[in-house]
Each structure stands twice: as structure tokens, then as C-alpha cells.
Amino acid sequence: MERLDKKEINNIIDKxxxxxxxxxxxxxxxxxxxxxxxxxxxxxxxxxxxxxxxxTIPFKMQEYYDWHEINLLIEEDLD
Known part of the structure; x- marks a missing residue:
């Protein structure tokens, strides 16, 4: 999936x-x-x-997950 430019983002959000x-x-x-x-x-x-x-829904877009931050959150929960 390609990144969107600012104008396209604003148009979709407004819609x-x-x-x-x-x-x-x-x-x-x-x-x-x-x-x-x-x-x-x-x-x-x-x-x-x-x-x-x-x-689609954001949850299914794993290529946009920040895995480093996710791992930090999981480690915090385990402590």
C-alpha cells in the first residue's frame, strides 16, 4: 500500500x-x-x-505496526 499525500489524506478524512x-x-x-x-x-x-x-481496517495493516513500541508495551505489562 502506498503512502498518501497530505491533500489526499485531508480529502478522505473530510469525507x-x-x-x-x-x-x-x-x-x-x-x-x-x-x-x-x-x-x-x-x-x-x-x-x-x-x-x-x-x-480494510487498521488492525489488518500489519506492515504499519511499530513493532519496537509494541514490544515495549508488552514488556511493561509483563513486569
Whole structure:
């Protein structure tokens, strides 16, 4: 999946906000972090726009996981 430019991200985010889907994606990303310790390399708006454009959900986009941060979170939980 390719990275999106700023204009394309803003267009997708504006469309999602108009359609009422933006909050759903934000909740998904928060749930990924809180329940699954998933941290993404991209900022949340870019992650949401990329997931929407590729007709998927952030959780399935493992190539954008920040594995170093995820491992740190898991180690914290084990302590």
C-alpha cells in the first residue's frame, strides 16, 4: 500500500467526517492500542485514510505496526 499525500489524506478524512465514519475509525485505533497493544508508524489520520482507501481496517495493516513500541508495551505489562 502506498503512502498518501497530505491533500489526499485531508480529502478522505473530510469525507469520512461528513459520512459519520471518522469516529468509528478513531474508536478502532484506540481499541487496537488499548486492547491489543498495537502502535502504528503513521499518525492516526493517515492510518484512517489509508485503511479506508484500501477498504480494510487498521488492525489488518500489519506492515504499519511499530513493532519496537509494541514490544515495549508488552514488556511493561509483563513486569
Amino acid at each position: 469520512l467526517k461528513r459520512d459519520g465514519l471518522y469516529e468509528k475509525f478513531v474508536e478502532m485505533i484506540n481499541d487496537d492500542f488499548e486492547n491489543h497493544h498495537i502502535v502504528y508508524k503513521l499518525d492516526s489520520d493517515e492510518m484512517i485514510a489509508l485503511a479506508y482507501k484500501n477498504n
